[in-house]
Amino acid sequence: MKITALNVYQVDLPLKEGRYSWSNGNYVEVFDSTVLEIITDEGLKGYAECCPLGSAYLPSFALGVRAGLAELSPHLIGQDPLNIGQINRTMDAALRGHPYAKAPVDIACWDLLGKATGQPLYTLLGGAAQQDVVLYRAISQEAPDIMAQKIEGYAAEGYTKFQLKVGGDANDDIDRIHATRAVLKKTDLLVADANTGWTRHEAARVVGAIAGMDVYVEQPCLTYEECVSIRRRTALPFVMDEVIDTPNTLVRGIADDAMDVINLKISKVGGLSKARLMRDLCVAHGIPMTIEDTWGGDITTAAIAHLARSTPSEFTFSATDFNSYGTVDIAEGAPRRVNGRMTAADRPGLGVTPIFDALGAPVAQYG
Secondary structure: OOEEEEEEEEEEEEEOOOOEEOHHHOEEOEEEEEEEEEEEOOOOEEEEEEOOOOOOOOOOOHHHHHHHHHHHHHHHOOOOOOOHHHHHHHHHHHOOOOHHHHHHHHHHHHHHHHHHHOOEHHHHOOOOOOOOEEEEEEEOOOOHHHHHHHHHHHHOOOOOEEEEEOOOOHHHHHHHHHHHHHOOOOOOEEEEEOOOOOOHHHHHHHHHHOOOOOOEEEOOOOOHHHHHHHHOOOOOOEEEOOOOOOHHHHHHHHHOOOOOEEEEEHHHHOOHHHHHHHHHHHHHOOOOEEEEOOOOOHHHHHHHHHHHHOOOHHHEEEEOOHHHOEOOOOEEOOOOOEOOEEOOOOOOEOOOEEOHHHHOOOOEEEO
């Protein structure tokens, strides 16, 4: 099998709530998502999606995905998409860094491998380890009482895990954490996710003020070293996200006892190949994961579901159904939330079919 062409689509994904806000005043109202179609000489087509969380979250941005695909595509024409290791080596040789731009190529090749072998991706990623996966709901940063009201609403939809967007004014964040924890059941989980937004002294204030509460602290500061400093100051369970972006940083974090949980974002690390490697390292070292991505729609949600379903439940801290946040469907057959959980399809590959009326015409074609 050979790659004969790559088609790139751009699609806007508006939010049902109108705006998603996180640390330091950052927000997005409409997500800019890129969908990749890889066409082969045997008639099979593979699909993937990459949607950065704006341009001020990670070293990634929507136009960068499409620019990276323009750089990579000439090196991919004629390659065997089922030789995924070689595909990744080819991309790394052609473009240094930019893992998020390589991620859709890697994922689309996994989709092709599943279709070529007649197997769902969760089988290829290690086999079904659970029937369905528990989801969390992200709570956009607003006033404490509004965030508490939203948590109550989402709890009624079956969610039991909540990721509270903090990382703003420390006094406001302390109030946000207290207000939201107060409306939850004892069995519900609350994660206070600062998304790198606090300075070290602010983070120290917050963890001191919430000491003894049943809450996780996620990525309080910008750098790995600052986060480890805060980790040493609190007994609260600790989550690392933005700074765990490669297998090497994961190994360092494990060696330093830097976290109890990691947030594993598929496109952040370069696709399913590296995400599977990091997943297996976490399982081997007893580190649970939130398995997700930076953002996306139906196709991204499908990739998350397959990786999560092939992960043992005790190491799946949570996962994300991003397609429930938006107003636009871009693929048929995507996972849907049922009572706070979702599962991956048993169909070959990702198990989804793009809705081309939603995607429109390709914005770029190669091959």
